[in-house]
Every structure is written in structure tokens, then in C-alpha cells.
Amino acid sequence: ELAEVIVAFKEAWDSFAANDPERLAGLQAAYISNNPHPAGSKDQLDAADGSEEYHKVHKQYHPKYRSILYERNYYDIFMLDQQGNLIYSVYKELDYATNFAWAGAGEWKDSGLGEAYEAARTNPDRITVIDWKPYGPSAGALASFLSTGIRKNGEIVGIFATQLPPDAKPICS
Numbered sequence: 001e002l003a004e005v006i007v008a009f010k011e012a013w014d015s016f017a018a019n020d021p022e023r024l025a026g027l028q029a030a031y032i033s034n035n036p037h038p039a040g041s042k043d044q045l046d047a048a049d050g051s052e053e054y055h056k057v058h059k060q061y062h063p064k065y066r067s068i069l070y071e072r073n074y075y076d077i078f079m080l081d082q083q084g085n086l087i088y089s090v091y092k093e094l095d096y097a098t099n100f101a102w103a104g105a106g107e108w109k110d111s112g113l114g115e116a117y118e119a120a121r122t123n124p125d126r127i128t129v130i131d132w133k134p135y136g137p138s139a140g141a142l143a144s145f146l147s148t149g150i151r152k153n154g155e156i157v158g159i160f161a162t163q164l165p166p167d168a169k170p171i172c173s
Contacts, residue, residue: 002160003152005061006079006087010158012054013087020085020099027054027097035092042092043069058088066090075143075163080117082158084109095137111135113161116147120159124149141166 017023030048037044043066047059065077069090079088084101099106100117108114112130119128127148135143147161 003150003157006081006150006158006160007152008057008061009054009079009087010081012052012057013081013085016052016054023085024097028094030055031058031092031096032094043090045092061088062090072162073165073168075138075165078113078159078161078163080159080161082121082156084114084117084121086113087158093137108137111137112143112145113163116145116161117159120147120149120161121156124151124156124159135163138163144168 013023017026030050031045032042034048035042035045043062046062047055049055065088068074069077076089076091076093078086080100081087084099084104084106086096086098086100089096095108095111095113098108100109100111100114102109102114102118106114112133112135116128116130119130125148127146130145130147132142132144134140143166144164145161146164147159149156150158150160
């Protein structure tokens with residue numbers, strides 16, 4: 001099912017606006033700036049106002065991934081397309097709708113999530129662990145990421161990643 005979710009978000013992302021800068025501006029406005037919930041609670045918005053397909057897809061899947069985040073005590077859950085665009089996140093920090101490809105111009109491409117994206121793109125059939133380092137979109141808090149490629153019918157359709165909570169500890173500590 002995760003592959004279908006990523007495909008649905010990717011199709012909705014592509015149809016939201018004509019290009020990535022317009023998607024970034026529009027989606028950050030809809031889910032961050034105009035979100036009635038305060039910082040740290042942006043995840044409470046199931047769907048922004050508007051007739052765009054993205055909002056319908058978000059309303060369909062966001063409650064499920066928010067519940068998974070709470071149940072597993074993740075800090076955030078991310079879905080990225082093959083070009084490195086962050087097409088979905090639960091918490092909607094300022095990394096949302098930005099690009100993480102090292103070859104791109106995304107503000108956070110050199111971050112831990114950028115490393116997680118590139119590692120999963122390079123080795124999509126492995127789970128990659130990115131060690132703790134400050135992460136700008138999370139107010140500089142230490143962050144560690146897990147990432148892997150997601151396949152549908154044998155083809156990579158995107159990258160799934162999680163950000164571990166600051167109080168998570170390695171199993172060997």
C-alpha cells in the first residue's frame with residue numbers, strides 16, 4: 001500500500017502547480033502559513049482548503065500516517081519523489097515541499113534528510129541509517145533518519161524516510 005500512497009502523492013504533487021517553486025510556495029502556504037494550528041501542531045490539519053487533488057490525497061492518507069507517527073513515536077515521516085522533492089511529511093516543518101537532491105538547489109539538501117534521500121536513491125533495497133546531527137528545520141535539534149526506496153511492480157516510485165525522536169537511543173548504548 002505504501003507504494004500506492006507515494007504514487008498518489010506524486011501525481012497530486014505534479015498536478016498542484018506548474019513547477020516546483022510554485023508547489024513549494026503553494027503547499028507551504030496551505031499547510032504551514034495558513035494552517036490554523038500553531039507550530040508543533042501543524043499535523044492536526046487533515047487537509048487544506050482548496051479543490052486541488054493534493055488536498056484530497058492528503059485528507060485520505062494523512063490521518064493514517066499521523067497515527068503511525070504517534071504509535072511508533074517517530075519525530076516525523078517523509079515521502080520523497082525520485083527527484084528529491086519532499087511531497088509529504090506529517091509535521092510540515094520548513095523542509096516540507098523543498099528539494100533534497102544534492103544536485104538540486106534545495107535549502108536543506110546538505111542535511112541528514114538529504115543524506116537519507118541520496119542513500120536510499122543509491123541503495124533503494126536497503127534501510128539506511130543517518131547518524132545524529134543538527135537538523136535545521138527541527139530548530140537545529142539533533143536528528144537521525146532511516147530511509148529506503150519504495151518499489152511498485154519492481155520500479156522505484158519514491159523514498160520513504162522517518163526522523164527519529166531526539167530521545168531515541170541506539171540499541172547498543
